[in-house]
Amino acid sequence: MxxxxxxxxxxxxxxxxxxxxxxxxxxxxxxKCLPDGVHPSHFAIVNHLVRMGDGKSPIRIxxxxxxTKNTMTHSLKVLSDRGFITVEPDPEDGRxxxxxxxxxxxxxxEAAIRSVLARFGEIVExxxxxxxxxxxxxxxxxxxxxxxxR
Amino acid sequence: MxxxxxxxxxxxxxxxxxxxxxxxxxxxxxxKCLPDGVHPSHFAIVNHLVRMGDGKSPIRIxxxxxxTKNTMTHSLKVLSDRGFITVEPDPEDGRxxxxxxxxxxxxxxEAAIRSVLARFGEIVExxxxxxxxxxxxxxxxxxxxxxxxR
DNA sequence: CTTGATTGGTACGATGTCGTACTATATTAG
DNA sequence: CTAATATAGTACGACATCGTACCAATCAAG
Numbered sequence: 001m002x003x004x005x006x007x008x009x010x011x012x013x014x015x016x017x018x019x020x021x022x023x024x025x026x027x028x029x030x031x032k033c034l035p036d037g038v039h040p041s042h043f044a045i046v047n048h049l050v051r052m053g054d055g056k057s058p059i060r061i062x063x064x065x066x067x068t069k070n071t072m073t074h075s076l077k078v079l080s081d082r083g084f085i086t087v088e089p090d091p092e093d094g095r096x097x098x099x100x101x102x103x104x105x106x107x108x109x110e111a112a113i114r115s116v117l118a119r120f121g122e123i124v125e126x127x128x129x130x131x132x133x134x135x136x137x138x139x140x141x142x143x144x145x146x147x148x149x150r
Numbered sequence: 151m152x153x154x155x156x157x158x159x160x161x162x163x164x165x166x167x168x169x170x171x172x173x174x175x176x177x178x179x180x181x182k183c184l185p186d187g188v189h190p191s192h193f194a195i196v197n198h199l200v201r202m203g204d205g206k207s208p209i210r211i212x213x214x215x216x217x218t219k220n221t222m223t224h225s226l227k228v229l230s231d232r233g234f235i236t237v238e239p240d241p242e243d244g245r246x247x248x249x250x251x252x253x254x255x256x257x258x259x260e261a262a263i264r265s266v267l268a269r270f271g272e273i274v275e276x277x278x279x280x281x282x283x284x285x286x287x288x289x290x291x292x293x294x295x296x297x298x299x300r
Numbered sequence: 301c302t303t304g305a306t307t308g309g310t311a312c313g314a315t316g317t318c319g320t321a322c323t324a325t326a327t328t329a330g
Numbered sequence: 331c332t333a334a335t336a337t338a339g340t341a342c343g344a345c346a347t348c349g350t351a352c353c354a355a356t357c358a359a360g
Contacts (some may be wrong), residue, residue, distance in 0.1 A: 025300060135285040
């Protein structure tokens with residue numbers, strides 16, 4: 001293995017390392033803004049249903065959230081127990097179910113977003129907003145690449 | 151809440167979302183390149199010890215890996231059971247321990263890096279390497295920001 | 301129509317990570 | 331020197347996630 005190859009590889013490791021740490025730290029901050037027992041992944045599901053519309057099947061949500069259907073079954077149970085969603089059989093497909101938001105779910109999302117934006121507003125300065133905007137294009141390209149090679 | 155603020159917030163969500171997905175997909179790819187039972191976080195510990203030098207305490211490694219000391223205790227047990235490291239009492243501090251790499255640990259790291267670089271070499275093209283290099287500076291700045299506001 | 305293959309969902313166990321609580325050692329204050 | 335505090339590590343339980351296995355319903359081939 002040549003030195004050139006080695007350093008190329010190390011650059012990739014460095015990139016994924018930074019991404020991992022940013023993900024971990026941002027998730028931790030987000031978690032502190034949510035009620036006890038509500039995980040960032042649960043918030044992400046509710047947020048997705050508000051933005052993309054509810055009445056979707058668990059497996060479609062799982063695909064959108066990039067988790068397995070097992071995980072989605074578990075997460076939906078948590079959200080259902082909290083009263084944030086309802087899960088009912090799909091009348092058009094005996095195998096499927098349909099997930100719908102409740103008013104409590106929408107209210108939870110509103111409150112969570114207010115809390116999270118307030119917290120990140122304390123932390124993130126205009127420079128960093130610019131940086132995020134600047135890198136988005138490249139990040140999306142890299143995400144798509146990895147997604148295609150899953 | 152104004153529309154302007156809303157879109158700013160959504161941009162931040164978008165950024166952290168992309169970061170989360172990239173982290174998840176890259177970790178999944180990395181995991182497939184490692185022996186059964188060896189988690190990416192375990193590889194990261196061994197890699198860190200090779201690059202930064204071993205003979206460190208668990209708590210220092212935990213800080214470097216951005217995990218709790220609980221998690222590090224567990225991970226070190228896995229690595230120790232595999233024979234990749236040794237964990238011995240620190241002769242200079244009765245509370246502490248010192249972690250050292252074994253030859254098997256170094257060999258494991260070499261093999262893992264070869265395997266991972268080969269796999270990513272199949273996937274990542276020069277465009278993407280450039281993109282990673284391009285965004286590194288901004289990512290480091292954002293990571294440091296979050297780290298300071300932990 | 302019947303059979304085989306595919307798909308949506310669940311059950312169970314394993315694992316990584318975290319939070320709280322605890323022990324043992326070290327450090328500092330008085 | 332003694333007492334209070336801080337630090338390193340472990341024990342235990344909780345939880346999100348995954349992989350394998352499984353069931354039920356749909357779809358496709360004949």
